[in-house]
Amino acid sequence: MIPAGLPPLLALTLAGLAVSAIVLARYFASSGLFAWLTARAHPGLYRGLGKQIRREIGWSAIAALIYGVPAGAVLWLWSNRQATLIYTDWTAFPAWYLPLSVFAYLFVQDSWFYWSHRAMHASPLLFRHAHAVHHQSRPPTAWTAMSFHPLESLSGAIVVPLLVFVVPIHIAMLALVLAIATIMGVTNHMGWEMFPRCIVHSRFGQWVITASHHERHHEDYRCNYGLYFRVWDRLCGTDRGLSEKLVRRGRAAA
Numbered sequence: 001m002i003p004a005g006l007p008p009l010l011a012l013t014l015a016g017l018a019v020s021a022i023v024l025a026r027y028f029a030s031s032g033l034f035a036w037l038t039a040r041a042h043p044g045l046y047r048g049l050g051k052q053i054r055r056e057i058g059w060s061a062i063a064a065l066i067y068g069v070p071a072g073a074v075l076w077l078w079s080n081r082q083a084t085l086i087y088t089d090w091t092a093f094p095a096w097y098l099p100l101s102v103f104a105y106l107f108v109q110d111s112w113f114y115w116s117h118r119a120m121h122a123s124p125l126l127f128r129h130a131h132a133v134h135h136q137s138r139p140p141t142a143w144t145a146m147s148f149h150p151l152e153s154l155s156g157a158i159v160v161p162l163l164v165f166v167v168p169i170h171i172a173m174l175a176l177v178l179a180i181a182t183i184m185g186v187t188n189h190m191g192w193e194m195f196p197r198c199i200v201h202s203r204f205g206q207w208v209i210t211a212s213h214h215e216r217h218h219e220d221y222r223c224n225y226g227l228y229f230r231v232w233d234r235l236c237g238t239d240r241g242l243s244e245k246l247v248r249r250g251r252a253a254a
Ligand SMILES: [Zn+2]
Pocket: 134, 140, 189, 214, 218
Protein backbone atom coordinates (compact mmCIF):
# COMPACT_ATOMS: atom_id res chain seq x y z
CA MET A 1 0.00 0.00 0.00
CA ILE A 2 2.84 2.38 0.94
CA PRO A 3 5.71 2.43 -1.60
CA ALA A 4 8.86 0.76 -0.30
CA GLY A 5 11.99 2.81 0.18
CA LEU A 6 10.33 5.86 1.74
CA PRO A 7 11.91 7.32 4.89
CA PRO A 8 10.24 5.54 7.87
CA LEU A 9 8.69 8.71 9.28
CA LEU A 10 7.07 9.62 5.96
CA ALA A 11 5.95 6.02 5.43
CA LEU A 12 4.41 5.94 8.94
CA THR A 13 2.61 9.26 8.33
CA LEU A 14 1.20 8.06 5.01
CA ALA A 15 0.13 4.74 6.56
CA GLY A 16 -1.56 6.64 9.42
CA LEU A 17 -3.45 8.92 7.01
CA ALA A 18 -4.50 5.97 4.84
CA VAL A 19 -5.85 4.03 7.84
CA SER A 20 -7.59 7.18 9.15
CA ALA A 21 -9.41 7.44 5.82
CA ILE A 22 -10.41 3.77 6.09
CA VAL A 23 -11.65 4.25 9.70
CA LEU A 24 -13.69 7.27 8.57
CA ALA A 25 -15.17 5.32 5.65
CA ARG A 26 -15.98 2.45 8.04
CA TYR A 27 -17.72 4.91 10.38
CA PHE A 28 -19.88 6.36 7.60
CA ALA A 29 -20.69 2.89 6.25
CA SER A 30 -21.59 1.32 9.62
CA SER A 31 -23.34 4.29 11.25
CA GLY A 32 -25.06 5.11 7.95
CA LEU A 33 -26.32 1.54 7.60
CA PHE A 34 -27.74 1.39 11.13
CA ALA A 35 -29.19 4.92 10.90
CA TRP A 36 -30.97 3.77 7.75
CA LEU A 37 -32.22 0.63 9.52
CA THR A 38 -33.37 2.82 12.43
CA ALA A 39 -35.40 4.97 10.06
CA ARG A 40 -37.13 1.80 8.82
CA ALA A 41 -37.56 0.01 12.16
CA HIS A 42 -38.41 3.07 14.28
CA PRO A 43 -39.44 5.94 11.98
CA GLY A 44 -38.94 9.35 13.55
CA LEU A 45 -36.63 8.14 16.35
CA TYR A 46 -33.96 10.70 15.40
CA ARG A 47 -36.46 13.48 14.64
CA GLY A 48 -35.15 16.87 15.78
CA LEU A 49 -31.63 15.51 16.34
CA GLY A 50 -30.07 16.90 13.14
CA LYS A 51 -27.86 19.40 14.95
CA GLN A 52 -26.67 16.77 17.43
CA ILE A 53 -25.93 14.28 14.62
CA ARG A 54 -23.87 16.86 12.70
CA ARG A 55 -21.85 17.48 15.87
CA GLU A 56 -21.41 13.71 16.38
CA ILE A 57 -20.09 13.31 12.81
CA GLY A 58 -17.60 16.16 13.41
CA TRP A 59 -16.18 14.59 16.60
CA SER A 60 -16.16 11.17 14.93
CA ALA A 61 -14.11 12.50 12.00
CA ILE A 62 -11.46 13.76 14.45
CA ALA A 63 -11.63 10.42 16.29
CA ALA A 64 -11.11 8.53 13.00
CA LEU A 65 -7.95 10.55 12.38
CA ILE A 66 -6.68 9.71 15.88
CA TYR A 67 -7.59 6.01 15.63
CA GLY A 68 -5.84 5.76 12.25
CA VAL A 69 -2.40 6.92 13.41
CA PRO A 70 -1.41 4.03 15.77
CA ALA A 71 -3.28 1.53 13.58
CA GLY A 72 -1.36 2.76 10.52
CA ALA A 73 1.92 2.43 12.42
CA VAL A 74 1.02 -1.17 13.31
CA LEU A 75 0.10 -1.93 9.70
CA TRP A 76 3.42 -0.57 8.50
CA LEU A 77 5.45 -2.35 11.20
CA TRP A 78 3.61 -5.59 10.41
CA SER A 79 4.05 -5.46 6.65
CA ASN A 80 7.53 -3.90 6.48
CA ARG A 81 9.31 -4.95 9.64
CA GLN A 82 7.45 -8.12 10.78
CA ALA A 83 7.55 -6.45 14.19
CA THR A 84 4.12 -7.49 15.51
CA LEU A 85 2.62 -10.81 16.67
CA ILE A 86 -0.04 -10.74 13.93
CA TYR A 87 0.24 -13.99 11.97
CA THR A 88 -1.27 -15.36 8.74
CA ASP A 89 -0.47 -19.08 8.95
CA TRP A 90 -3.59 -20.92 10.19
CA THR A 91 -1.43 -23.73 11.58
CA ALA A 92 0.92 -21.49 13.59
CA PHE A 93 -1.20 -22.06 16.72
CA PRO A 94 -3.77 -24.75 17.64
CA ALA A 95 -7.33 -24.13 16.39
CA TRP A 96 -8.63 -23.50 19.93
CA TYR A 97 -6.34 -20.51 20.14
CA LEU A 98 -8.32 -18.66 17.45
CA PRO A 99 -11.48 -18.01 19.56
CA LEU A 100 -9.34 -17.62 22.69
CA SER A 101 -7.32 -14.82 21.08
CA VAL A 102 -10.54 -13.03 20.03
CA PHE A 103 -11.88 -13.32 23.57
CA ALA A 104 -8.56 -12.12 25.05
CA TYR A 105 -8.55 -9.02 22.83
CA LEU A 106 -12.18 -8.23 23.65
CA PHE A 107 -11.64 -8.80 27.37
CA VAL A 108 -8.56 -6.55 27.57
CA GLN A 109 -10.33 -3.83 25.56
CA ASP A 110 -13.38 -4.17 27.79
CA SER A 111 -11.32 -4.02 31.00
CA TRP A 112 -9.40 -0.95 29.88
CA PHE A 113 -12.63 0.72 28.80
CA TYR A 114 -14.43 -0.11 32.05
CA TRP A 115 -11.73 1.32 34.34
CA SER A 116 -10.85 4.35 32.21
CA HIS A 117 -14.54 5.09 31.65
CA ARG A 118 -15.30 4.77 35.36
CA ALA A 119 -12.35 7.06 36.18
CA MET A 120 -13.70 9.68 33.76
CA HIS A 121 -17.05 9.62 35.58
CA ALA A 122 -15.42 9.67 39.03
CA SER A 123 -13.30 12.78 38.36
CA PRO A 124 -15.20 15.97 37.41
CA LEU A 125 -12.01 17.29 35.79
CA LEU A 126 -11.56 14.19 33.60
CA PHE A 127 -15.26 14.13 32.79
CA ARG A 128 -15.30 17.77 31.69
CA HIS A 129 -12.13 17.55 29.60
CA ALA A 130 -12.36 14.07 28.13
CA HIS A 131 -15.81 12.48 28.37
CA ALA A 132 -18.48 15.22 28.37
CA VAL A 133 -18.43 15.28 24.56
CA HIS A 134 -19.70 11.69 24.39
CA HIS A 135 -22.55 12.49 26.80
CA GLN A 136 -23.65 15.55 24.83
CA SER A 137 -25.55 13.01 22.77
CA ARG A 138 -28.93 12.94 24.50
CA PRO A 139 -30.23 10.49 23.46
CA PRO A 140 -27.39 8.72 21.62
CA THR A 141 -27.87 7.75 17.97
CA ALA A 142 -26.15 5.42 15.50
CA TRP A 143 -23.82 8.37 14.75
CA THR A 144 -22.65 8.59 18.41
CA ALA A 145 -20.44 5.49 18.02
CA MET A 146 -17.20 7.48 17.57
CA SER A 147 -18.29 10.80 19.04
CA PHE A 148 -15.47 11.26 21.53
CA HIS A 149 -13.25 14.08 22.70
CA PRO A 150 -9.71 13.63 21.24
CA LEU A 151 -8.37 12.67 24.70
CA GLU A 152 -10.90 9.87 25.00
CA SER A 153 -10.22 8.80 21.40
CA LEU A 154 -6.52 8.59 22.19
CA SER A 155 -7.17 6.36 25.20
CA GLY A 156 -9.32 4.02 23.09
CA ALA A 157 -7.08 4.09 20.01
CA ILE A 158 -3.95 2.62 21.63
CA VAL A 159 -5.32 -0.59 23.15
CA VAL A 160 -5.42 -2.92 20.12
CA PRO A 161 -2.23 -1.44 18.56
CA LEU A 162 -0.39 -2.24 21.81
CA LEU A 163 -1.94 -5.69 22.17
CA VAL A 164 -0.60 -6.87 18.80
CA PHE A 165 2.91 -6.69 20.30
CA VAL A 166 1.93 -8.81 23.31
CA VAL A 167 -0.76 -11.32 22.32
CA PRO A 168 -0.43 -13.25 19.03
CA ILE A 169 -3.49 -13.05 16.79
CA HIS A 170 -4.36 -14.32 13.32
CA ILE A 171 -5.06 -11.50 10.89
CA ALA A 172 -8.61 -12.83 10.29
CA MET A 173 -9.31 -12.92 14.05
CA LEU A 174 -8.03 -9.35 14.31
CA ALA A 175 -10.46 -8.39 11.56
CA LEU A 176 -13.22 -10.13 13.55
CA VAL A 177 -12.30 -8.16 16.70
CA LEU A 178 -12.45 -4.91 14.73
CA ALA A 179 -15.78 -5.91 13.15
CA ILE A 180 -17.27 -6.69 16.59
CA ALA A 181 -15.92 -3.37 17.94
CA THR A 182 -17.45 -1.46 15.03
CA ILE A 183 -20.87 -3.11 15.03
CA MET A 184 -21.31 -3.08 18.82
CA GLY A 185 -20.09 0.53 19.00
CA VAL A 186 -22.80 1.61 16.57
CA THR A 187 -25.68 -0.62 17.64
CA ASN A 188 -25.19 0.00 21.39
CA HIS A 189 -25.96 3.67 20.74
CA MET A 190 -28.69 3.52 18.13
CA GLY A 191 -31.64 3.77 20.53
CA TRP A 192 -33.28 0.38 20.00
CA GLU A 193 -32.46 -3.24 20.66
CA MET A 194 -31.67 -5.35 17.59
CA PHE A 195 -31.17 -8.60 19.50
CA PRO A 196 -34.27 -10.68 20.26
CA ARG A 197 -35.69 -10.74 23.80
CA CYS A 198 -34.70 -14.41 24.16
CA ILE A 199 -31.05 -13.33 23.98
CA VAL A 200 -31.18 -10.00 25.84
CA HIS A 201 -33.12 -11.49 28.77
CA SER A 202 -31.25 -14.79 28.82
CA ARG A 203 -28.45 -15.97 31.07
CA PHE A 204 -26.05 -15.06 28.22
CA GLY A 205 -27.57 -11.58 28.10
CA GLN A 206 -26.72 -11.09 31.75
CA TRP A 207 -23.02 -11.14 30.82
CA VAL A 208 -22.87 -9.30 27.48
CA ILE A 209 -23.65 -5.71 26.64
CA THR A 210 -26.15 -4.70 24.00
CA ALA A 211 -28.04 -1.45 23.34
CA SER A 212 -30.46 -1.94 26.27
CA HIS A 213 -27.54 -1.99 28.70
CA HIS A 214 -25.46 0.89 27.30
CA GLU A 215 -28.52 3.12 26.87
CA ARG A 216 -28.95 2.88 30.66
CA HIS A 217 -25.44 4.34 31.02
CA HIS A 218 -26.48 7.30 28.86
CA GLU A 219 -29.60 7.76 31.03
CA ASP A 220 -28.09 7.40 34.51
CA TYR A 221 -24.36 8.16 33.96
CA ARG A 222 -22.96 6.52 37.14
CA CYS A 223 -23.51 2.88 36.18
CA ASN A 224 -23.07 0.34 33.35
CA TYR A 225 -19.54 1.39 32.41
CA GLY A 226 -18.59 -1.73 30.39
CA LEU A 227 -17.97 -2.07 26.67
CA TYR A 228 -18.70 -5.70 25.66
CA PHE A 229 -19.18 -7.62 28.89
CA ARG A 230 -21.04 -6.99 32.16
CA VAL A 231 -18.34 -8.80 34.17
CA TRP A 232 -16.66 -5.75 35.74
CA ASP A 233 -19.97 -3.95 36.28
CA ARG A 234 -21.39 -6.97 38.06
CA LEU A 235 -18.23 -7.66 40.09
CA CYS A 236 -17.96 -4.01 41.16
CA GLY A 237 -21.65 -3.38 41.83
CA THR A 238 -22.07 -0.80 39.05
CA ASP A 239 -24.52 -2.80 36.94
CA ARG A 240 -28.02 -1.31 37.08
CA GLY A 241 -29.54 -3.57 34.47
CA LEU A 242 -31.27 -2.55 31.27
CA SER A 243 -32.86 0.67 30.07
CA GLU A 244 -36.60 0.52 30.76
CA LYS A 245 -37.15 2.82 27.79
CA LEU A 246 -35.47 0.43 25.36
CA VAL A 247 -37.13 -2.65 26.82
CA ARG A 248 -40.53 -0.91 26.41
CA ARG A 249 -39.61 0.22 22.89
CA GLY A 250 -38.70 -3.36 22.01
CA ARG A 251 -42.00 -4.66 23.40
CA ALA A 252 -43.99 -2.06 21.45
CA ALA A 253 -42.23 -2.94 18.19
CA ALA A 254 -42.67 -6.70 18.66
ZN1 LIG B 1 -21.84 5.60 24.92
